[in-house]
Amino acid sequence: MDTTKLGFDTINLGHGSGGTMTRDLLDKIIFKTFNNPYLNQKHDGSIVKFTGDFAISTDSFVISPIFFKGGNIGELAVNGTVNDVAMCGAIPKYLSLAFIVEEGLSTDDFTKIVNSVKMAADKSGVLIITGDTKVVERGKGDKIFINTTGFGEVHPKANISSNNILVGDKIIVSGFIAQHGMAIMSEREGLEFESTIVSDTTNVNFLVKELLDKFGNKIHLFRDPTRGGLASVLSEITTDINKGITIIENKIPLEKQVAAACEILGLDPMYVANEGVFIAIVSADVADAVVKTMKNSEKGKNTVCIGEVTSEHPNKVVMQSLIGGKRIVSPLIGEQLPRIC
Amino acid sequence: MKYLSEYRNFEATKKYLDEIHKIATRNWNIMEICGGQTHSLVKNGVLELLPEKVRMIHGPGCPVCVTPLNLIDKAIELLENDVIVCSFGDMIRVPGSKKSLLEAKASGGDLRILYSPIEAVSIAKKNPDKEVVFFAVGFETTAPANALSVLHAEKEGITNYSILASHVLVPPAMEAILDDELCNIDAFLGAGHVCAIMGMQEYYPLVQTYKIPIVITGFEPLDLVQGIYMAVKQLEEGKFELENQYARVVKEYGNKAAINVIKRVFEVGDREWRGIGRIPNSGYIIREEYRKYDAEAKFKVGNITAPENSQCIAGEILRGIKKPNQCSQFGKACTPSNPLGAPMVSSEGACAAYFHFSDNLISS
Structure with a gap:
């Protein structure tokens, strides 16, 4: 889109007033980009038909910086919610899209973000069917915040619940961990370091659907280890199931450059955020086949089985260290803080 | 990763662990000085792999832990008075007497988490109408970078930068521990990175005076088990020597350029250690000629005192x-x-x- 034809270079308070400026912004950018029968009704909401069970998930995206290596806040807002719906064992269909823009954001940046939302939505096969745009005074936001809510039809073969997890189930991770968090970290003010680490933000819904088609209720749980990383999600799961989880340190999929960046910054990759990675906890008898299916997919080519569910040490994740020792993997407490030396 | 993966090797580590099991015939208490070593011992599960006879005692080498409570209160006082306070990450959650730096930030203070004090000088340059203070804590390891930030500010003519310094030194702390009547330590693992800066010279007198083995040791699991093996071997043989396990990093005379930078900005003086008390000649204080970069003098927060939580041991x-x-x-x-x-x-x-x-x- 050529932003010079829009007639405004920055988003200002008027664009959130509900008046003609708002209509101008919506017509020239939002409706033009997303153009679909639901949205084109330009009504207060949309009416959609669902049969059977459906899953809903909502998420707000407040990331800084809004543009980073491997993506921007726009595609993150789509992929994040699409994946959350998929983790429920559902096929994502529709998204709502709400922007809170800080006045002064360039129209150019806003357009780039909207275009990324469209691209990511198309890739994951979801339609944006309702939305909202608000503008807040400078200093009352951080460039742009996005909220998306996703709706999906639950897969007919899916029975995703931590209640289904059994002792002996295998823990499978779909790819390299800590990529997203370290990509963001490398661009934060005061921490800039040169790297080619890119965010792993992507949609995993088609791979999830393939697994459900093939393995149905043998898949006991899907989770995406976003904030808090792999360690926090696994810890949460052990608490929910009142069983233990054992994982093997040298199985954890970690790309070399990410491992090096974590070493330099004194961060533990187990606690760093991911965006395009998910965990599957599956029945032991299908574990090898699940890994094979995932490895054959672009989104799961680095899949590994990292451990299993055990009756020992209930409520705790225990990692077998590289040197054969054991340690507990506890959940993240606050933000992970870099060490002094 | 070269210099890392080979020091996390299962077979190599096991070889030393087996040796330790073989040679340890008596009970030994070995103190690892540095918090980084403690962290690695526990994170890698080394403690449970050692024989029961070899007990690791965790030392005072955690810079965050020994920074006096009143210094945190001073940093908070600055933060609440419109000063941009810059800090290493893990300092910000430590409770002061009323709150932590993180809580003071949530109430509106401008707190920045940095990896390098030189960044703080850049922040001062970008914000000439604000005062910028770097919370300069740590052992000999962080002293050169903190000193360098002062020299950098001087060279650039930046007057709105200062440091809230609480630098402490390892050898006097070891002496204080050894002089304690409750001390039951048989050997030390010396702090590898402190010695990378300062070298080995300061440790020979300790070995001789207290007749205690000191093995300067690194931080990876293989470093640690090798260091423990060397210490146990000396103890079993009745020796007390200074040995250097971490020779790939630690040199006899340390890093001379870094030592020179420290000496230009700091001089040795008495320091308060949290939980231990005042130890004579145990820290660095800013030299008179650089006093204008001393935040305690600049902002008159020197008199703030704070009592410790009585339940904390x-x-x-x-x-x-x-x-x-x-x-x-x-x-x-x-x-x-x-x-x-x-x-x-x-x-x-x-x-x-x-x-x-x-x-x-x-x-x-």
């Missing part, structure tokens, strides 16, 4: 007299999300290391 932990799980508050009133004292906050603190990583020490 950090002093005994830091002197190696008690282990974290021997504290009645451990994992109960005191957790990383609600710490009573500093060793529960920093990832290098013995209490936090025990809480996070060590299964058998945590009550369900």
Whole structure:
């Protein structure tokens, strides 16, 4: 889109007033980009038909910086919610899209973000069917915040619940961990370091659907280890199931450059955020086949089985260290803080 | 990763562990000085792989843990008075007498987490109408960079930059521990990175005076088990020598350029250690000619005092007299999300290391 034809270079308070400026912004950018029968009704909401069970998930995206290596806040807002719906064992269909823009954001940046939302939505096969745009005074936001809510039809073969997890189930991770968090970290003010680490933000819904088609209720749980990383999600799961989880340190999929960046910054990759990675906890008898299916997919080519569910040490994740020792993997407490030396 | 993966090797580590099991015939208490070593021992599960006879005692080398409470209050006082305070990451959650730096930030203070004090000088340059203070804590390891930031500010003519310094030194702390009548330590693992800066010279007199083995040791699991092996071997043979396990990093005379930078800005003086008390000639204080870069003098916060939480036994932990799980508050009133004292906050603190990583020490 050529932003010079829009007639405004920055988003200002008027664009959130509900008046003609708002209509101008919506017509020239939002409706033009997303153009679909639901949205084109330009009504207060949309009416959609669902049969059977459906899953809903909502998420707000407040990331800084809004543009980073491997993506921007726009595609993150789509992929994040699409994946959350998929983790429920559902096929994502529709998204709502709400922007809170800080006045002064360039129209150019806003357009780039909207275009990324469209691209990511198309890739994951979801339609944006309702939305909202608000503008807040400078200093009352951080460039742009996005909220998306996703709706999906639950897969007919899916029975995703931590209640289904059994002792002996295998823990499978779909790819390299800590990529997203370290990509963001490398661009934060005061921490800039040169790297080619890119965010792993992507949609995993088609791979999830393939697994459900093939393995149905043998898949006991899907989770995406976003904030808090792999360690926090696994810890949460052990608490929910009142069983233990054992994982093997040298199985954890970690790309070399990410491992090096974590070493330099004194961060533990187990606690760093991911965006395009998910965990599957599956029945032991299908574990090898699940890994094979995932490895054959672009989104799961680095899949590994990292451990299993055990009756020992209930409520705790225990990692077998590289040197054969054991340690507990506890959940993240606050933000992970870099060490002094 | 070269210099890392080979020091996390299962077979090589096992070889030394087997040797330790073989040669240890008596009970030995070995103190690892540095919090980074404590963290690595616990994180890699080394402690449970050692024979029962070899007990590791966790030393005072956690910079966050030994920074006096009143210094945190001073940093908060600055933060609440429109000063941009810059800090290393793990300092910000340590509780002061009323709140932590992180809580002061939530109330509106401009707190920046940095990896390098030189960044703080850049922030001062970008904000000429604001005062910028770097919270310069740490052992000999962080002293050169903190000193360099002062020299950098001087060279650039930046007058709105200063440091709130609390630098402490390892050898006087070791002496204080050895002079304590409750001391039961048979050997030390010296702090590898402190010695990378300062070299080995300061440690020969300690070995001779106290007749105690010191093995300067690195931080990876293989470094640690090799260091422990060297210490146990000396003890079993009745020797007391200074040995250098970490020779790939530590040289006899250290890093001369770094030492020169330290000497230009700092001089040795008395320092308060949290939990231990005042130790003579145990820290660096800013030289008279650089006093204008001393935040305590510049902002007149020098008189702030603060009492310690009476339930916290950090002093005994830091002197190696008690282990974290021997504290009645451990994992109960005191957790990383609600710490009573500093060793529960920093990832290098013995209490936090025990809480996070060590299964058998945590009550369900």
